Amino acid sequence: MKSIRVCIVGATGFAGIELCRLVLAHPCLELVMATDRKAAGTLLSEVYPSFAGACDLELSQPESDLIAQRADVAFLAVPHTASLALAPELLARGVTVLDLSADYRLHDPAVYEAWYETPHTSPELLSQTVYGLPELNRAGLRALAARRAIGETVLVAVPGCYPTATALAATPALEAGLATGDLVISDAISGVSGAGRAPSDRTHFCRANESVQAYGVASHRHTPEMEQTLSEVAGRPISVVFTPHLAPLTRGLLATVYLEAAAGVALADVRRAYEDRYANEPLVTTLPAGEMPATASVFGTARAQVGVALDDRRRKTIVASCAIDNLGKGAASQAVQCANVILGLPETQGLVAPAPLV
Structure with a gap:
């Protein structure tokens, strides 16, 4: 199977770097791009020395055109409100999006605006978004997989x-x-x-x-x-x-x-x-x-x-x-679990290791 190209936006945050670690070890995903606005131009391994020898990616700016050229799937490990601008741009350019922020989790934009104190600028996407808790919403994720299989771009709101x-x-x-x-x-x-x-x-x-x-x-x-x-x-x-x-x-x-x-x-x-x-x-x-x-x-x-x-x-x-x-x-591995479902892969692929003994 051809590797699925992945970009991680916000790669130097704790959830983002955990996603990098999981994607690097995943047999069907290929980490081709990692972004950070402040650290762009720096090697990921300079920010996290444990990645030295395992990943030589240089961090990039999170530009939607560049992400669309390089990646099939984008994980948005960014603060709340940051996905409001980026997610619609990526979807319009054919990139499947898994958003780890709260920007698309709430069905009602008025509730979002009341709790996050900012206007929701893409409420039209809320009805197309699936809340990515597989144990409760596996059918919804499989429906996204069917849509993606016929060429549609899809959006998953990964739970908190x-x-x-x-x-x-x-x-x-x-x-x-x-x-x-x-x-x-x-x-x-x-x-x-x-x-x-x-x-x-x-x-x-x-x-x-x-x-x-x-x-x-x-x-x-x-x-x-x-x-x-x-x-x-x-x-x-x-x-x-x-x-x-x-x-x-x-x-x-x-x-x-x-x-x-x-x-x-x-x-x-x-x-x-x-x-x-x-x-x-x-x-x-x-x-x-x-x-x-x-x-x-x-x-x-x-x-x-x-x-x-x-x-x-x-x-x-x-x-x-x-x-x-x-x-x-609570974040990265749940996002990969959702990605596995919508990409037609075994749901637990890359996720089965138990906790360390010590």
């Missing part, structure tokens, strides 16, 4: 890390009708790499080390994405109370969700729902009874682990926890 873990934790209970009401509570903890490569006062080593801090309380921009996804899963409007926390980890994310259990629900019902829902998912594992996931178990992988319990005191509560790598299943 917190929404991915929250959705994987909550979906089986909501789909099976085991959770009642319209509220899901998500408490989540992320490693510092989730804040991006640019340093800040909050992510400075002296501030982040030996400390856990809640942030974005009642105001985090991933909230409407979670509400949109879980409402679609449940078939009714769902509100999310979301509290993210920053922990002194380099990478890793743990989301624990709380759902009010429907009348008569027992722990065996909950376990059966989760085991059945993920039984055939190659990258999601439901842990045995009594075990809960740990970020170390999925470090550096495309995998997710889910554990579940039932607090059956006065108000029965389903407690489900999901661990992912925020740069893996």
Whole structure:
């Protein structure tokens, strides 16, 4: 099979460089271009010395004409709002786009504008975009594959890390009708790499080390994405109370969700729902009874682990926890998983390695 040419826009960010690493090891993808506005003209291996001897690409400017000349597929590992201009230009030039920003995740441009405080300049693309969480939306990704096979260019909105873990934790209970009401509570903890490569006062080593801090309380921009996804899963409007926390980890994310259990629900019902829902998912594992996931178990992988319990005191509560790598299943490896589907490749190609033992 001829290699599929890939450009990674925003290659020097943490998600971007993780994409570079995955694409370089992928048997069917060829990294032909990597971009960075500030570091253009510099070798990628100068920014990340671990790439010396493995990749000799010189970073380029993210110019749509140049990307279209060199690449079949572009991964946009860029900050929110940056994709609004670039994605339409690439699609118009025949490039398939997988966008890791939030710019095309929300169906309603008014919701996007309210949370991201900027006009959505290409709302016409929202109806053509597929939300790229394969475990929930594989049919949509396969529909994009069919469109791409007949020559169309397609756009995937790759989910955020917190929404991915929250959705994987909550979906089986909501789909099976085991959770009642319209509220899901998500408490989540992320490693510092989730804040991006640019340093800040909050992510400075002296501030982040030996400390856990809640942030974005009642105001985090991933909230409407979670509400949109879980409402679609449940078939009714769902509100999310979301509290993210920053922990002194380099990478890793743990989301624990709380759902009010429907009348008569027992722990065996909950376990059966989760085991059945993920039984055939190659990258999601439901842990045995009594075990809960740990970020170390999925470090550096495309995998997710889910554990579940039932607090059956006065108000029965389903407690489900999901661990992912925020740069893996929460970003880069999920983007590659989606790319595999829309390119007609095996879904887990290049993604099956387990976490390092030490």
